[in-house]
Amino acid sequence: MSSEVDGNALGGDLAEIFAVDLTGAAVTCGGCKTVSAVAALLVWGPAPGLVARCPECEDVVLRLVRAPGQAWLDLRGAVSVRIPLPAPE
């Protein structure tokens, strides 16, 4: 089974999302479902990578590994990330 479009279709939305400051976004922990501001996550790192954990249950919510010329972002520990965006005019 294949999808109708490939990952290029995500490009526009992702560019918009990652152009905003995510620290004010609200992330829902995949473990205990607690909603926290990204800024309130508990972070270990920066090396070998950044590990952000839920302030309630300490489950891993986000992993970010930076390498020369690339980065890996692993968000499987998050149910969702709610990102505040400017309201349409």
Place this chain on the structure above:
Amino acid sequence: MSIISPGFGGRRRSSRPDLPPGQYLTHDFPVLSAGPTPRVPLDRWSFTVTDELGQKTSWNWEEFNALPQEEFTVDIHCVTKWSKLGTTWKGVALDTIFENLESSADYTMVHSYGGYTTNVPVEDLLDGKAWIVHTFDGEPLHPEHGGPARLLVPHLYFWKSAKWVNGLQMIPQDEPGFWEEAGYHMYGDPWREQRYQGD
């Protein structure tokens, strides 16, 4: 202008033959963690090998310390580019752990208190290449450095030497662990500079 730059395709060579490419020497012992440091009371500590059929073999702290112990000196190399030479450890060789174990699995997933995991091929744990260590530099291993016990696989980058180790799962096919899922190399040979996927 030269078409091929002098360093193209080459590994950076260290002036010291005992330093892998891209590494620098440190005399400190930096602490890198992916989460809070687990404090594991020795009367609750255990180490469990789970074979591919799900059968478990466990050692408590007393049983683990009754196994033949080895003291040895090795160099360690962290993927964050520091290397520490001539470190002295004491612990149990994985050869001893595997002695009475029947398994045809070629890979292991290493598990730790706190949830950390890392994958290591079985052959990299055998023939005197890996240990479960509990003593560093003549002192009990500090919790910050993985005490009561950590895995030590000095010929691979140090993220493979899982702190707070509590078990090995025998797996037929290689699977990524905690850092390998997030971009780090599946094998991690410092002499081939296998830091990230694709290196």
